[in-house]
Amino acid sequence: MNELLRSVGSRLGMAVWLLAVWLLLWGRVDxxxxxxxxxxxxxxxxxxxxxxxPLVTRVRPVPFAKAALEFAWELVVSSVVIGWHALRAPGRIRGAIIEVSARSRSELVLLAVTTSISLRPGTLLVDLDWERAVLRIHGMPVRGPGEADATRDGVLRTERRLMRAFPTPDDDTPPTEEESR
Known part of the structure; x- marks a missing residue:
């Protein structure tokens, strides 16, 4: 019964989203x-x-607020970095495909992570292997292994923040503060 309610709730959530997009496209509600x-x-x-x-069943307000603020800061920083590189040397910006093994098995957390990194300038989700929870990210600028590792670490930090903000049964325990460092 619980699985049926979850499935109906999920489909209803998608239907409401589609209807909202429809209304926004028409620009009126009648x-x-x-x-x-x-x-x-x-x-x-x-x-x-x-x-x-995926249904959000629990939200921890303080970790959610922290994740939102850190996401906003990352948007500003990545915009400045990409803008600087685009103005300074537009033809020489190098990128790389970076594989990131996610810790979370929650669809909600993985969806939030992939959305977060795709909204951030300089990173884009290229592929997601749901079974293995492996994300392939195009990151830029990446001029060497150190910058690739920094991009990977940034994705994993985002995942840890979102795991703390949205605890789910799919993830046994959210990462501790020590694991966040």
Whole structure:
């Protein structure tokens, strides 16, 4: 029963998201637009296998606020770094594909990690192996193994922060402060 509720809740979450995107695209909320959006959502579910959205069952407010602030800081820093390299030597910026073994097995945490790193300038998710929880990230600028390791460590720090903010049954215990260092 609990699994059924989780599945229905996940699908309902995706349906609400699709309807919200539909309404934003139309730029208005009226009965006809909502009915049309519901029809499109039902049609999308009928003709495709849409992914479920993992449900957030617990949020730790302090670690979540810390993760959000650190994410905002990382956005600023990465924007400055990418901007500096783009202005200084636009043709010589080098990147690399970096493999990162995630500790989390939670779909929610992995989704949050992949979204976070893809929103950050200079990093982009290229591939995710769900079974092995391995992320392949394109990072830039990467001029050598040291910068590749720094990018990998940044992804793992993001994962640890999100594991503390969103504890899930899929992850036995969130990392401790000592593991964060």
């Amino acid at each position: 009965a006809l637009t909502v009915i049309g959006g519901l029809a499109v959502v039902l049609l999308a579910y009928a003709v495709s296998r849409l992914p479920t959205v």
